[in-house]
Amino acid sequence: MSRSAWKRISVSLGVLSVLIVVAVGCGGGNGGGGAKIAYLLPENETPRYEAHDRPEFEENVEAECEDCEILYSNATGDASKQQSQAEAALTQGAEVMVLDPVDAKSAAAIVEKAKAQDVPVLSYDRLIENAEVDYYVSFDNVEVGKLQAETLAAKLKEDGSPSGPIVKINGDPADSNAALFKEGSNKGFEAAGVKVAKEYDTPEWSATNAQNEMQQAITALGKNGFEGVYGANDEMAAGSIAAMKSAGVKPEEKPSTGQDATVAGVQRIIAGQQFMTVYKATSLETKVAAEIAVALAKGKTFPQSKITDEPNNGKTKVPSVLLEPVAVTKNNVQETVVKDEFITSGELCTSAYAKACEEAGIS
Numbered sequence: 001m002s003r004s005a006w007k008r009i010s011v012s013l014g015v016l017s018v019l020i021v022v023a024v025g026c027g028g029g030n031g032g033g034g035a036k037i038a039y040l041l042p043e044n045e046t047p048r049y050e051a052h053d054r055p056e057f058e059e060n061v062e063a064e065c066e067d068c069e070i071l072y073s074n075a076t077g078d079a080s081k082q083q084s085q086a087e088a089a090l091t092q093g094a095e096v097m098v099l100d101p102v103d104a105k106s107a108a109a110i111v112e113k114a115k116a117q118d119v120p121v122l123s124y125d126r127l128i129e130n131a132e133v134d135y136y137v138s139f140d141n142v143e144v145g146k147l148q149a150e151t152l153a154a155k156l157k158e159d160g161s162p163s164g165p166i167v168k169i170n171g172d173p174a175d176s177n178a179a180l181f182k183e184g185s186n187k188g189f190e191a192a193g194v195k196v197a198k199e200y201d202t203p204e205w206s207a208t209n210a211q212n213e214m215q216q217a218i219t220a221l222g223k224n225g226f227e228g229v230y231g232a233n234d235e236m237a238a239g240s241i242a243a244m245k246s247a248g249v250k251p252e253e254k255p256s257t258g259q260d261a262t263v264a265g266v267q268r269i270i271a272g273q274q275f276m277t278v279y280k281a282t283s284l285e286t287k288v289a290a291e292i293a294v295a296l297a298k299g300k301t302f303p304q305s306k307i308t309d310e311p312n313n314g315k316t317k318v319p320s321v322l323l324e325p326v327a328v329t330k331n332n333v334q335e336t337v338v339k340d341e342f343i344t345s346g347e348l349c350t351s352a353y354a355k356a357c358e359e360a361g362i363s
């Protein structure tokens with residue numbers, strides 16, 4: 001073969017190898033460029049998912065990986081819808097799945113499908129049970145329940161009814177977190193000697209269901225048969241407060257708990273209708289989730305030094321990052337959620353709440 005022929009072959013081999021490198025790079029998988037990340041959230045009645053988790057996750061992924069693409073869906077509280085959404089994301093070529101399950105148990109089937117296609121799964125906020133989950137990012141959810149109970153118990157004591165009793169409106173039993181909130185709050189109430197007169201689990205975390213439960217409790221116990229209300233999140237508090245109002249019970253006189261620091265929840269707090277909420281900085285939760293998702297998309301492992309826990313989900317020990325929740329009452333709205341810009345004073349201090357904001361020192 002002539003020299004020039006050899007040269008032509010080696011040049012084209014060179015071009016070919018460049019093409020191969022480019023192709024591997026674009027394919028996501030190990031290269032990461034343009035990788036598709038499925039982000040599946042469970043419901044949209046609780047405002048956090050659309051107001052915080054979704055936009056903050058998008059922002060944090062973008063900061064880690066400019067050309068990563070997010071395949072987003074919200075299951076609106078429907079576990080079988082979530083299953084189809086997850087399958088659709090896999091069909092569309094998702095290379096990593098970040099899944100906040102509607103149903104912690106049935107979501108194991110989604111994880112199996114993902115794993116069968118070598119797609120790693122990050123369990124987001126709620127732990128998927130009995131499945132080969134790769135990572136878990138959430139808050140210390142037992143601590144959430146403990147904060148709710150301790151803050152309410154202290155208020156009941158201050159008001160002269162240290163043993164309650166209270167009505168307890170728990171979350172959705174299909175959500176693994178609901179059991180953890182229950183565990184933490186039951187421990188907290190027990191330690192403080194607060195009695196629980198009536199207790200309900202609330203399907204789908206729906207405020208309407210919570211309102212019906214609270215209505216039943218008031219009918220059974222009488223208007224004076226309870227001193228406070230444990231609501232597992234701000235939607236549970238909203239339903240309970242609505243039931244109290246329609247039964248002619250003043251919510252200002254029955255301190256209640258919540259979670260998520262929703263705008264409506266914090267407005268009720270500054271107006272004196274809800275006693276407390278729990279602030280969970282979703283900006284941190286989504287940041288860690290984005291770091292892990294992008295690392296997985298690029299075929300890298302997330303640094304072991306950042307792992308804080310390793311809970312067992314029934315199948316495996318899941319490397320986890322669990323963040324710290326913060327209790328919020330009227331006294332610290334300004335230096336927690338407002339300072340962090342989780343809620344702006346503009347959102348909070350609408351004309352109906354302007355006076356309450358001023359009194360609570362919110363600006």
Ligand code: BGC
Nearest residue numbers: 046125126175177205233260
């Ligand atoms: C989340 C809460 C939320 C609830 C209802 C829980 O798993 O941790 O923040 O309020 O689900 O969606």
